[in-house]
Amino acid sequence: xxxxxxxxxxVWAIVAAxxxxxxxxxxxxxxxxxxxxxxxxxVLVASLxxxxxxxxxxxxxxxxxxxxxxxxxxxxxxxASLLSLLWYLGALSAxxxxxxxxxxxxxAFLGALASVAVVFLLxxxxxxxxxxxxxxxxxxxxxxxxxxxxxxxxRHPELVSRGGGGFTFLVGGIQSNLTRQQEWLAAACVGxxxxxxxxxxxxxxxxxxxxxxxxxxxxxxxxxxxxxxTTASIVSASVVAISGPIGFVGLVCxxxxxxxxxxxxxxLLPAATALGAALLAVADAISRVLSQQSLLKTQLPVGVxxxxxxxxxxxxxxxxxxxxxxxxx
Amino acid sequence: MSERSLCxxxxxxxxxxxxxxxxxxxxxxxxxxxxxxxxxxxxxxxPAAAAGGAHxxxxxxxxxxxxxxxxxASNHLVAVSNYDDDPQTTRLPRVGDYxxxxxxxxxxxxxxxxxxxxxxxxxxxxxxxxxxxxxxRQVNLKLDRLQDVYDSIGVLGEICGEPQKAVAMAGKIRQxxxxxxKRVAGEPRVRAxxxxxxxxxxxxxxxxxxxxxxxxxxxxxxxxxxxxxxxDREGLAALRPQVVLLLLPGEDEKSxxxxxxxxxxxxxAGQDAKGCRVCPLTQTYIEQPGSHVADAAESFxxxxxxxxxxASQPSATAAGAR
Numbered sequence: 001x002x003x004x005x006x007x008x009x010x011v012w013a014i015v016a017a018x019x020x021x022x023x024x025x026x027x028x029x030x031x032x033x034x035x036x037x038x039x040x041x042x043v044l045v046a047s048l049x050x051x052x053x054x055x056x057x058x059x060x061x062x063x064x065x066x067x068x069x070x071x072x073x074x075x076x077x078x079x080a081s082l083l084s085l086l087w088y089l090g091a092l093s094a095x096x097x098x099x100x101x102x103x104x105x106x107x108a109f110l111g112a113l114a115s116v117a118v119v120f121l122l123x124x125x126x127x128x129x130x131x132x133x134x135x136x137x138x139x140x141x142x143x144x145x146x147x148x149x150x151x152x153x154x155r156h157p158e159l160v161s162r163g164g165g166g167f168t169f170l171v172g173g174i175q176s177n178l179t180r181q182q183e184w185l186a187a188a189c190v191g192x193x194x195x196x197x198x199x200x201x202x203x204x205x206x207x208x209x210x211x212x213x214x215x216x217x218x219x220x221x222x223x224x225x226x227x228x229x230t231t232a233s234i235v236s237a238s239v240v241a242i243s244g245p246i247g248f249v250g251l252v253c254x255x256x257x258x259x260x261x262x263x264x265x266x267x268l269l270p271a272a273t274a275l276g277a278a279l280l281a282v283a284d285a286i287s288r289v290l291s292q293q294s295l296l297k298t299q300l301p302v303g304v305x306x307x308x309x310x311x312x313x314x315x316x317x318x319x320x321x322x323x324x325x326x327x328x329x
Numbered sequence: 330m331s332e333r334s335l336c337x338x339x340x341x342x343x344x345x346x347x348x349x350x351x352x353x354x355x356x357x358x359x360x361x362x363x364x365x366x367x368x369x370x371x372x373x374x375x376p377a378a379a380a381g382g383a384h385x386x387x388x389x390x391x392x393x394x395x396x397x398x399x400x401x402a403s404n405h406l407v408a409v410s411n412y413d414d415d416p417q418t419t420r421l422p423r424v425g426d427y428x429x430x431x432x433x434x435x436x437x438x439x440x441x442x443x444x445x446x447x448x449x450x451x452x453x454x455x456x457x458x459x460x461x462x463x464x465x466r467q468v469n470l471k472l473d474r475l476q477d478v479y480d481s482i483g484v485l486g487e488i489c490g491e492p493q494k495a496v497a498m499a500g501k502i503r504q505x506x507x508x509x510x511k512r513v514a515g516e517p518r519v520r521a522x523x524x525x526x527x528x529x530x531x532x533x534x535x536x537x538x539x540x541x542x543x544x545x546x547x548x549x550x551x552x553x554x555x556x557x558x559x560x561d562r563e564g565l566a567a568l569r570p571q572v573v574l575l576l577l578p579g580e581d582e583k584s585x586x587x588x589x590x591x592x593x594x595x596x597x598a599g600q601d602a603k604g605c606r607v608c609p610l611t612q613t614y615i616e617q618p619g620s621h622v623a624d625a626a627e628s629f630x631x632x633x634x635x636x637x638x639x640a641s642q643p644s645a646t647a648a649g650a651r
Contacts (some may be wrong), residue, residue, distance in 0.1 A: 024431050031433070038433040097454055176455035178546045298411045299429050 001198070004267040008274030009319040012047065015278035019043045020284040024299070027279045045183060046174050046284040046302070047277035049239040050249050052190045053077075054276025056236035057250025058257075058269050059197055062204045063228045066131045067317060070251035071236040072310075074134070075115040075141030077245030080237035081169070082145045083111025085152055087254050091195050105189060108241035112233040120229070150198070172303025173248030176286050189238035197269060204228065204265040246303045248310020249276050255317065367537040381638050384490035387440040387465075392472055392619045393431050399620025400498040407440050432459055442466045442488040472618040475541035479503065481618075498620065506545050507621035513547030515607060519573040519633040521548040522565075525616055527580060529588040531559050538618045539576070541626075546629035548572070565615050566595050572633050575609040576616040585609045608632040 020039050021029055031039050054073055060069035071077045087107035095103070119141055124133040149170065169175070198315075206219045207228065214221040236250070257271040280302060287300040387408035388394040394413050397406055403417060408424040422438065424431045435443070443465050445452065453470060460467045465648065468488055471477045479499050486495020521543060523533040531607040533539040534552040543550055551568040552558060560568075573592045577585055589607050610628050614621035 023433055032437070034436045034439075035433045042433075097458075100454070120630050175455075176425070176432060177455035177459070179455040179458055182455070298426055299431075 001201070001270070004077050004261065005270040008270040011320055012051075012274040012277045012281075014086045016043050016047055016281050019046075019281040022285040022289055024288045024291060041183075042174060042176075042284065043180070043281050045242075046280045048187055049174070049243045049246060050236045050253075050276035050278070050280025050283075051194075052276075053246060053249040053271045054253035054257075054272040054279075055190075055194055055197055055269060056232040057276075058254045059200075059204065059228050059232040059266065060250070061087055061254055062265055063065045063207050063225050063232075064129055064131075065208055066133060066134055067127070067255070067321065068131065068135050068251070068314070070248065071112075071232075071240070072247040072250060073142075073314075074138045075145060076112045076233055076236050077172075077240045077247070078142045078145035078149070079111035079113075080108040080150075080240035081111070081117025081245045082149050085149060086239045089152065089156060097179050097181045098185075101179060101185045104182065104241050105185055105238055108237040109234055111145075112237035112240070113230070115145065116229060116233050128234040156307040169244040171301045172240075172244040172306070173299075173301030175242060175244075178242055186238045186242050190235050193231050193235035193238070194273065197228070197235070200224065200228055200231075201265040201269045204269075205263075238322070240293075244301075244303065246280070247307045248314065249280060249306055249318075250309050251304075252313050253279060253314075283309075331618050341581065384488060385438075385440040386442050386444065386485075386488055386623050387435060387438065388413070389425055389427070389430070390444050390470055390472075391415075392445040392617050393444045393446075393470055393485060394479065395614070395617060395619030395621070396478075396482055396498075397489060400482065400489075400491065400494045401488060402486070402489040402494055405491070407438050408434065430456065430459075432463075435465065438461060439463060440465055444468050444470055444485070444488075446470055454646065473537060475506070475538045475545070475618075475619065475622065478538060478618045478622055500621070502623045506626050507575045508540075509623070510547075511544045513630050513634060516547050516634050518547060518549045519571050520551050520569070521569055521574055521633060522551045522570040524573060524575045524577075524588065524592070527577060527584055527588060528559075529575075529591045530561070530565060532578075533553060533616075534558050538622070539616065541635075542626045543574075543629055544623060546626050546633055548629065548633045562595060565592075566598060566608045569605075571605060573605065573607045574629060574632055575607065577611050578613045578615050578617070579607060580611055585611060606632075 016165055020031065020036075020043050023035065023039055030036075056071045057069070058077075060071065060074060067165055082105055084107055087104045119134060119137045120129070122137045123129050125133070130260055153170075203219050203224050206214045206217050207221060209217075211221050214224075240246075253276040254268065254272045257268055257275050261267040261271040283302040283305045287302055287305060291299040384405050385407045386397065386405050388397065388406060389410045391410055391413045394406065394409050395415065397403060398415065398417060406418070406421060409418045409421045411423045411426045413423070415423075422434055424434045424438070443460060445456070445467060447453075447469055449471075452467070455466060466488070467501060468484060470481050470484065472481055479502070482495050482499040482502075483492075486492045486498075489495075523539050523543060525531050525533050526541070532552050533550075534554040534556055536555045537557065542549050551570045573596070575585065575588050575592070577588065587608055592607045596607070610625075610632065612621075612624070612628065615625050615628065
């Protein structure tokens with residue numbers, strides 16, 4: 001586990017250092033002293049978001065025993081995003097910044113938990129979760145959350161500025177006007193959540209087995225599932241609260257990492273986390289480069305790029321699953 | 330023999346893993362090449378040096394940029410918004426808009442003031458935090474009414490260190506608007522609507538600077554709702570305006586014709602559509618609360634008070650022609 005963690009951190013550090021060299025000022029190379037703190041901040045925030053979504057994806061896929069599970073597809077991201085927006089709606093500007101940030105995190109977590117509970121309950125049948133039903137229910141929860149989100153925007157268009165960019169928040173992106181309190185609180189939630197998930201990672205190997213087999217190995221599978229789901233929801237909600245729902249990172253990264261390090265969750269979790277962090281840092285760097293090319297008037301939200309990458313990947317996975325099931329018949 | 334996954338339906342053979350690893354390397358190499366090409370094509374121009382001395386301004390509001398240039402203080406502008414398309418601003422770096430702010434560019438440029446356009450109490454807290462760190466004064470403009478435009482000119486003059494130029498400009502605009510008001514004072518007031526988007530269904534209502542300009546130009550807004558509204562076809566027909574002012578800045582002829590046809594058909598369907606005129610106004614400044622508000626008022630006045638000759642007017646509606 002420690003060796004995987006060290007290796008993954010090293011790979012991420014190399015990629016992140018490369019991303020620090022790419023900026024919106026048009027110059028490629030190590031930035032000057034005045035720009036460096038802002039460049040590092042944006043790379044770290046992007047990495048934090050990617051890492052959290054990928055780690056949550058690993059846990060959802062293991063616990064739900066579904067290769068298509070991902071915070072975005074399960075409706076967790078849209079639920080967290082919706083409640084986070086509601087917090088903005090009701091939050092009093094008189095509140096201190098740390099309380100505002102904490103309230104936003106709490107609301108996002110409630111939204112994530114509510115969505116995952118609905119998806120989990122509606123797709124369970126005789127204590128078994130149907131993989132396709134799970135995704136269908138996730139799609140419906142996403143659609144309902146998305147509609148409520150748009151309804152709030154139409155009713156309160158002034159939230160476009162309050163959220164630090166309504167459109168960016170809707171499709172998922174790195175916000176440029178986050179407070180330090182928001183950033184630190186999200187980092188703390190992700191850090192603590194990740195440590196819990198790392199401690200559970202050995203048992204997560206067993207979670208992928210049937211209940212009988214897991215209990216035979218002495219693992220209290222129900223408790224493990226609830227702790228895993230709740231912690232993964234906290235981790236994903238805490239970043240969705242500051243970025244909006246960035247799609248497919250939690251789907252793509254665990255699968256790519258599984259191909260590289262295998263299926264042992266103790267190695268998979270650090271690898272997917274590092275890959276998620278690197279992927280989003282690179283996506284953000286690309287969006288910064290694109291904004292310099294006069295192709296776009298404003299910076300492209302990274303959610304658009306991850307969607308372009310993740311959509312075809314999702315279809316590939318579906319096709320692969322279908323081919324395998326046909327081959328097994 | 331294929332190795333099965335521990336993860337439910339997900340299964341990959343050793344061959345798959347080999348292919349995937351090779352694909353990963355190919356993807357990585359390809360993205361590095363693409364990235365390098367993109368990086369080579371980057372605009373390497375450094376931000377313009379501040380020529381404005383102690384008063385340097387970054388404007389995230391195109392209308393404010395226009396006001397600053399209009400008063401002759403463009404040498405104080407060091408950065409503009411992503412949506413500024415005036416040819417005079419092409420040399421200036423773009424530092425953001427109402428959605429995103431490029432703090433690293435701002436850290437490099439270090440203007441003394443930054444102009445924003447957030448609603449009251451709606452400025453993101455993180456914005457103020459970063460602006461304070463960089464010691465940039467945040468100036469939040471309000472440009473809802475015509476009086477706000479006059480007030481903003483004063484504020485902009487102050488942050489540019491050019492108060493005399495601001496006073497002169499505000500006086501000049503006020504004089505021209507008052508002259509238009511006096512000229513049309515004897516004319517009957519014309520019931521009009523102000524269409525503000527290409528959809529044709531978005532209208533400027535009361536409590537907007539466009540409504541103020543319409544009033545000064547001798548018109549009365551058929552929309553009684555406050556601010557900006559979007560109506561369906563039925564709602565648009567119920568307004569029964571005498572003049573429809575299509576404010577379509579910079580739109581091409583095809584778009585203008587489409588919106589014009591739409592409004593002509595709405596007017597034709599109305600019971601008292603006789604004499605309803607549809608007037609497209611495509612000047613780039615026409616719906617901007619900037620230095621050309623007096624020109625906009627002049628265009629409104631000319632469109633409202635044309636002699637009514639439906640048979641010879643190309644924009645007359647079918648009903649009007651009958």
